[in-house]
Amino acid sequence: MVTVDPTKVADRIARPTTSGIQDSRGYRVFQVFNTVALLGVVVVTLYPFVNIIAQSLSGESHIRAGDVNLIPRGFNVTTYELVMSDSMFWINYRNTVVYTVVATLIAMVLTTCYAYVLSKRNLRGRTFLIGVAVFTMFFNGGLIPNYVLVTSLGLKNTLWAIVLPNAISVFNLLVMKSFFENLPTELEEAAKIDGLNTYKTLWYVVLPLSKAVVATMILFYSVAYWNSWFQAFLYMDRAELFPITIYLRNLIAGANSAGAGLESSDLAQVASNIQAVTMVLTVLPILCVYPFIQRYFVSGVMLGSVKQ
Amino acid sequence: MVRHRAKLTASVMVTTSALVLAACGGGDDGGGGSDEGEGVDLEGKDVGAMDDYDIGVQFTATEPLNFSTLYNEHPNYPLKDDWLFFEELEERTNVTLDLTVVPLSDYDDKRSLLIGSGDAPTIMPKTYPGSEEPFVSSRAILPISDYVDLMPNFQAKVEQWGLEDNLDTLRQQDGKFYVLPGLHEAPWQDYTIAMRLDVLDDLGLEAPTTWDEFRDVLEAIKEEYPDDYPFSGRWNVPTPGGSMLNILGMTFGTSAGWGFNHEQWDEEAGEFVYTGATDEYRAMVEYLRGLVDDGLMDPESFTQDDDPAIQKFANGRSFAIGTNAQTLVNDYRPAFEDKNPDAEIGKIPLPAGPAGNVINAASQLENGIMFSADAAESENFVAMMQFIDWLWYSDEGQEFAKWGVEDVTYTTGGEGDYQLADDVDFVSLNPDADKHLQEDFGFSNGMFAYGGSTELLHSTFSEEEQEFQETMAEKDLLPLPPPHPFTEEEREQVTLWETPLRDHTDQATLQFILGQRDLSEWDAYVAELEAKGMSQYIDVVNEAYERFESEHG
Numbered sequence: 001m002v003t004v005d006p007t008k009v010a011d012r013i014a015r016p017t018t019s020g021i022q023d024s025r026g027y028r029v030f031q032v033f034n035t036v037a038l039l040g041v042v043v044v045t046l047y048p049f050v051n052i053i054a055q056s057l058s059g060e061s062h063i064r065a066g067d068v069n070l071i072p073r074g075f076n077v078t079t080y081e082l083v084m085s086d087s088m089f090w091i092n093y094r095n096t097v098v099y100t101v102v103a104t105l106i107a108m109v110l111t112t113c114y115a116y117v118l119s120k121r122n123l124r125g126r127t128f129l130i131g132v133a134v135f136t137m138f139f140n141g142g143l144i145p146n147y148v149l150v151t152s153l154g155l156k157n158t159l160w161a162i163v164l165p166n167a168i169s170v171f172n173l174l175v176m177k178s179f180f181e182n183l184p185t186e187l188e189e190a191a192k193i194d195g196l197n198t199y200k201t202l203w204y205v206v207l208p209l210s211k212a213v214v215a216t217m218i219l220f221y222s223v224a225y226w227n228s229w230f231q232a233f234l235y236m237d238r239a240e241l242f243p244i245t246i247y248l249r250n251l252i253a254g255a256n257s258a259g260a261g262l263e264s265s266d267l268a269q270v271a272s273n274i275q276a277v278t279m280v281l282t283v284l285p286i287l288c289v290y291p292f293i294q295r296y297f298v299s300g301v302m303l304g305s306v307k308q
Numbered sequence: 309m310v311r312h313r314a315k316l317t318a319s320v321m322v323t324t325s326a327l328v329l330a331a332c333g334g335g336d337d338g339g340g341g342s343d344e345g346e347g348v349d350l351e352g353k354d355v356g357a358m359d360d361y362d363i364g365v366q367f368t369a370t371e372p373l374n375f376s377t378l379y380n381e382h383p384n385y386p387l388k389d390d391w392l393f394f395e396e397l398e399e400r401t402n403v404t405l406d407l408t409v410v411p412l413s414d415y416d417d418k419r420s421l422l423i424g425s426g427d428a429p430t431i432m433p434k435t436y437p438g439s440e441e442p443f444v445s446s447r448a449i450l451p452i453s454d455y456v457d458l459m460p461n462f463q464a465k466v467e468q469w470g471l472e473d474n475l476d477t478l479r480q481q482d483g484k485f486y487v488l489p490g491l492h493e494a495p496w497q498d499y500t501i502a503m504r505l506d507v508l509d510d511l512g513l514e515a516p517t518t519w520d521e522f523r524d525v526l527e528a529i530k531e532e533y534p535d536d537y538p539f540s541g542r543w544n545v546p547t548p549g550g551s552m553l554n555i556l557g558m559t560f561g562t563s564a565g566w567g568f569n570h571e572q573w574d575e576e577a578g579e580f581v582y583t584g585a586t587d588e589y590r591a592m593v594e595y596l597r598g599l600v601d602d603g604l605m606d607p608e609s610f611t612q613d614d615d616p617a618i619q620k621f622a623n624g625r626s627f628a629i630g631t632n633a634q635t636l637v638n639d640y641r642p643a644f645e646d647k648n649p650d651a652e653i654g655k656i657p658l659p660a661g662p663a664g665n666v667i668n669a670a671s672q673l674e675n676g677i678m679f680s681a682d683a684a685e686s687e688n689f690v691a692m693m694q695f696i697d698w699l700w701y702s703d704e705g706q707e708f709a710k711w712g713v714e715d716v717t718y719t720t721g722g723e724g725d726y727q728l729a730d731d732v733d734f735v736s737l738n739p740d741a742d743k744h745l746q747e748d749f750g751f752s753n754g755m756f757a758y759g760g761s762t763e764l765l766h767s768t769f770s771e772e773e774q775e776f777q778e779t780m781a782e783k784d785l786l787p788l789p790p791p792h793p794f795t796e797e798e799r800e801q802v803t804l805w806e807t808p809l810r811d812h813t814d815q816a817t818l819q820f821i822l823g824q825r826d827l828s829e830w831d832a833y834v835a836e837l838e839a840k841g842m843s844q845y846i847d848v849v850n851e852a853y854e855r856f857e858s859e860h861g
Contacts, residue, residue, distance in 0.1 A: 064643035066619035074646075088386050144424045151427060234421065237408045239387055246411050247383075253413030254383035 049283075056080070056276035063273055079277045088239060089247060089278075096243040097285075099232070100225040103163035107221045108214070110167050111176060116202055118173070119180035137170045143234075150235055161235035162228075162243075169224070172217055179213040180206065215296035219289070226286045248278050353684075356402075356691035363460045367698035369402035369691050376429035378422070379407040380415050380755055384746065391750030396713055403695050405431075423448050428680040430692070433755050435678040437478055440487040443678075444480050445796045450679035451484035458690060459697035461705075462488070469493050473788050474673050481793040481852070483860040490674025490759035491701070497658055497667045497780045499555055501539075502621075502631035502640060506652040515656045519559065519595060522659050526604040529627050539599065540626035541609030542617035548818055549610040551630045556596070558668050558786065559661030562588035564817070567668070570802075570809060571849045573789035580792065580849045582842045584813035585834045591662060596821045607822050618643060624651075631655055633773045637736075654772070657779045669785040674759045699756065706764060709757035717749055726767045735768055791860075792853035802848055805841040812840055 023031075050070050055063055059074025067073050083089055117123065118130055141149070146165070155161040183206060191205045207214065229245035236242055252275050356369040381387055387409060398404050408429050410418040416439060422428040423443055443449045453475075456462055466472060471491055478485035501522070508515060508525065511532060516522040529538040543551035543566075553565025563569045563583055571580040572588075583589055599605035606626060608616070620626040622643035631640070636655060644651045658667065677696065683689060699705040711718045711726055719727045728738050734745035734752060745751050752768070759765075762781075766774050794802060816833045819825035825833075834842075 061642050061646045064618060064622060064639060066615065066623075086386070144421065147421055147425045147427075151425070233411065233414055233418065237410075239381055239409045242411070246413075249413045250381060250411035251383040253411070 052276045052279055055273050056280045058273060060273065079273050080281075083274060083277050083281065089244070091240050092242050092244045092247040093281075095241065096226060096245065099159065099162050099243055100222050102159060103167070103225045104218060104221045106163050107167050107169070107172075107225075108218060111169070111173050111217060111221075112202075112207070112214070114168060115173050115176035116180055116206065118177045119183075121181070133168070133170050133173055147234060156235050157237055157241060162225075162231045165231065169221070172220055176213055176217060179210060183209060211296045215293045219293050222289065223286060244282055248275075248282055251275065251278055350690055353687055354690040355687040357688075357694055358691075361460070361694045361697075363464055363702070364704075366704065367401050367694050367702075369695070372402050372404070373688050373691055373695070374404045374406055375431055375688075375692055375695070376406045376408065377431040378415075378419060378429045378433065379405075379409045380434045381409050381411050382754060383412065385744070385750070385753065386747075388748075388750065391748075392713060392716065393709075393750030393753065393756070396708070397699070400708075401695055401698065423680070430680050430683045430686070431696070432678040432680070434675050435487050436675040437487055437489055437673055440678050441480070441799070444486055448681055449486050450681050450683055451482070451486055452488045452677075452679055453479075453484040453486075455684070455693055456488075458693040459701065461697045461701040461703075462491075465491050465493075465701060469672070471672060474669065476791045477670070477788055478673070479791050479793055479856070479860070481795050481856065483856070487676045487678050488696070488700075489676035492672045492674060492759050492765070493761045494781060495667055495669050495671045495785060496765065496777075497671065497783075498632040499551055500631060500655050500658040500776075501628050502636055502653055503656050504627045504651060505654045506650060507627050509652075515654075516659055517657060518660045519556070522656075523595075523599065523604065526599065526628070527602070530602075530604055533627075536625050536627075537606035538604055538626060539609070539628040540606035540612075540617050540620045542612070542614045542630050544609075544611055544613070547814060549821075552609065553592075553817070555630075555658060556592055556661070557589070559659065559663055559666060560588050560592040560595070561661070561663030561666075561786075562586055562592060564589065564592060568810070568813075569789075570806060570845060571789070571792070573787075575787070580789070580846055580853060582809075582837065582846050584809070584817070585837055585842065588662070590827075590830060593817055593820045594827060597823065597827060600821055601823060610818055610821065622647065624648065633769070633776075637770075655776050657776065658783070660783075663786070665783050666786050667780060667783045669788055703761070706757065706760040708751075710752050710760070710764060711767070712745065712749055712751040717745055717751060737768070790853060791856055792849055793856060794848070794852050798848050798852060802845055805845045808840045809837060809842060809845065812836060 047070075051068070054068050054070055054072045056079065057072035057075055057077065058068045059076050062068055062073035114129075114133070118126060118133075120126065123129075140146070150156060150161050150165060155164065187205055187209070188201050191201045196204060227245060229243060229249055232241070232243050232246055236246075356371045356373045358365070358367060358370065361367055379387065387407070394405070406429075408422070415434065419428075419432060419435070420442070423446075426448075428448070440449060466475060469491060475485060475489070478487060478489065480486060503515065503525075505515070507529065511528055513525050513528055514521075516525045526538040530536075541549065541552045543549075547553070547565050547568070550566040554563075554567040557564030557567060562572060569583060572583040572586055574581045574586075596605070600607055606612075606620070617626075617629055618639055621629045621640065629640070633655070636653065640653050644653065660666070677700065683692065686692070699709060714720065715729075717729055717732050719729065721727065728734055728741070728745065730738070731741045732743050732745050732749070733739060733741040743749070746753060751757065766777060769777065816825065816836070820827055820830075820833075
């Protein structure tokens with residue numbers, strides 16, 4: 001057992017000597033600046049969000065007068081009650097959840113399989129398969145042909161119109177492919193010797209080692225689907241099929257167009273803090289996903305798995 | 309992702325308008341003849357139509373009919389299938405509507421997409437005049453002017469209210485129009501200036517009636533409050549100073565801001581001239597330059613967002629701001645409630661300018677209905693036209709769409725005296741009621757109810773607004789410019805010139821007003837416009853005007 005005399009340790013911390021490793025002056029200056037700069041970034045990023053929250057909880061006259069900054073003024077939650085009492089809000093909210101979950105699931109399965117295949121350097125036709133994927137990054141059929149295609153496949157007004165057409169994001173595919181390429185081939189060889197076929201190798205060996213990239217991809221896909229509105233706007237003809245993003249977008253457009261006053265006797269009843277309320281309600285769930293996924297962003301999981 | 313989306317949205321318009329041409333170029337000519345009503349074969353297309361349909365006759369289809377319709381979903385009154393509107397409509401007309409619901413935020417994009425892909429519903433309401441133009445040459449939409457003789461109410465209103473000249477402004481180069489506009493009995497001027505009437509009272513000032521008086525009033529306020537700008541304007545999107553320039557330009561005999569037209573009709577010369585280079589436009593710019601120069605108008609009036617403008621007004625740092633009837637009630641008065649309950653805010657009558665005490669007659673046409681070209685092939689075509697005529701253009705239909713069902717949603721105490729039922733609210737007329745005319749019944753829906761007689765229009769106005777409208781009704785109407793529709797090639801050509809010309813005009817207008825450029829450089833500015841193709845542009849306009857005049861005049 002090595003015993004440590006606490007007083008000596010304290011002494012060394014208090015009076016750093018010139019010997020031993022210590023932060024150079026330049027590094028400490030850098031740290032101070034770094035902290036200040038990053039705190040600045042935090043403020044810039046958080047301020048609008050806190051401001052939106054404050055607005056969502058403030059009284060209308062205070063918002064109109066521009067009094068609201070970080071703290072709600074004239075506290076009121078009537079708008080929350082109002083928005084939450086609109087059944088269409090919840091229907092569209094549920095749609096967004098369903099679309100996001102299903103779309104992310106499909107996208108993950110397809111992207112993982114494709115990326116795993118592409119990561120095999122000795123695969124015949126690999127260049128062609130990569131070419132096919134990359135081609136779609138630069139060229140597509142265009143809006144109207146796509147619309148005609150989806151319509152004639154009978155996908156319009158169904159969930160599939162949203163989840164199928166863009167199931168594989170080529171960018172995500174390439175990220176995943178290069179991650180798989182960096183996995184030691186020895187691990188897969190060992191799995192093969194132990195009797196696993198390709199699919200089992202993917203499932204039992206490769207995927208457990210790829211939690212970091214899988215978590216990243218889930219995050220990328222789910223945030224993208226959560227925020228997306230354009231596909232739904234194109235292919236959905238009924239309000240009860242819209243995701244919450246369209247609801248929100250329309251709400252804001254309605255509030256603004258009422259200001260332009262083109263519609264006869266169509267007075268604006270949308271208070272400006274309805275926008276803030278809806279934004280808060282829409283952002284919260286996806287915000288809550290981050291901490292749970294973040295713990296998979298671990299590095300060095302494969303440290304020591306292969307002896308060379 | 310955000311960038312991706314923004315790019316997509318931007319490309320919708322470009323792609324669709326381009327592809328509309330490609331997708332639909334091969335269609336037939338929609339059954340239209342060379343002149344209105346001539347050569348239109350309606351045989352076998354009158355299934356469900358009434359033989360004796362006329363003004364004052366309730367349209368009821370002789371068999372149940374269904375029409376596909378584009379629907380503009382307004383967030384203030386989300387569509388409900390069980391609205392009394394649809395129920396009663398079916399009962400009265402035997403017609404049901406198959407709705408394609410499109411959020412208001414992107415209505416035009418979706419409409420372009422549907423037309424471009426050949427998937428367009430038959431009836432496309434909420435089409436603003438001018439937005440039908442990209443589709444005209446594709447023959448994907450119906451030249452509706454060929455069929456107005458099926459619409460007795462529409463024709464009667466055009467005649468009674470003297471709207472022939474207004475309709476002419478919609479005509480395309482083939483002499484037909486493709487959008488069936490909403491009709492107003494009288495022009496409707498909503499936008500003007502709101503002022504702090506209590507401050508005017510304190511200083512012993514009268515509400516101004518001309519722009520010169522407006523300037524005098526601002527000067528008097530400036531004397532009392534030397535540290536503030538008495539006037540701080542709003543509505544700078546999409547054009548800087550859009551609303552202010554619009555109302556000012558109108559009364560100076562030109563067009564600017566939201567209402568800017570490149571071409572201006574010069575009555576004396578009998579030809580079009582370029583708006584941004586006219587003496588009238590210059591006079592308007594000089595007027596504003598004077599206001600800014602003397603500290604009477606906030607230089608930020610042309611660039612700031614609406615919110616800061618409202619805040620300045622609400623915090624007593626400005627005393628005049630642009631307004632319409634809605635913002636007066638919804639934005640300004642609530643902002644004063646807590647801070648300064650004694651403040652009195654009101655619209656001032658639109659001041660008169662060098663062009664006289666005038667307003668624009670163009671406001672007699674509203675957004676209207678566009679039809680898919682397939683409509684004319686349907687066996688129910690005649691019935692559909694009768695239905696459109698009844699619902700959108702007959703007195704009974706307009707009253708129904710706006711006020712609903714008598715004794716259910718409203719009561720009348722005689723001619724034009726509409727009262728909401730006790731349990732129904734609309735525009736805060738019955739604030740304690742638990743049902744809403746739009747949200748719960750589907751009436752006064754911007755899709756189906758607009759335009760109409762002045763009496764009907766004013767029936768939902770507050771007394772204050774009715775008074776304002778009465779003073780507006782005394783104003784003279786500006787003459788409408790003669791029609792000058794472009795051919796397809798001409799439109800392509802002028803579109804290339806329009807953007808640089810418009811940008812330069814807007815930019816120079818602001819520079820002159822804000823004093824960044826001296827007015828002595830006006831001639832240099834006109835020369836710059838010239839270099840950007842001003843004369844060529846105007847030549848094309850005058851050519852189009854002369855051609856239309858000789859062919860259809």
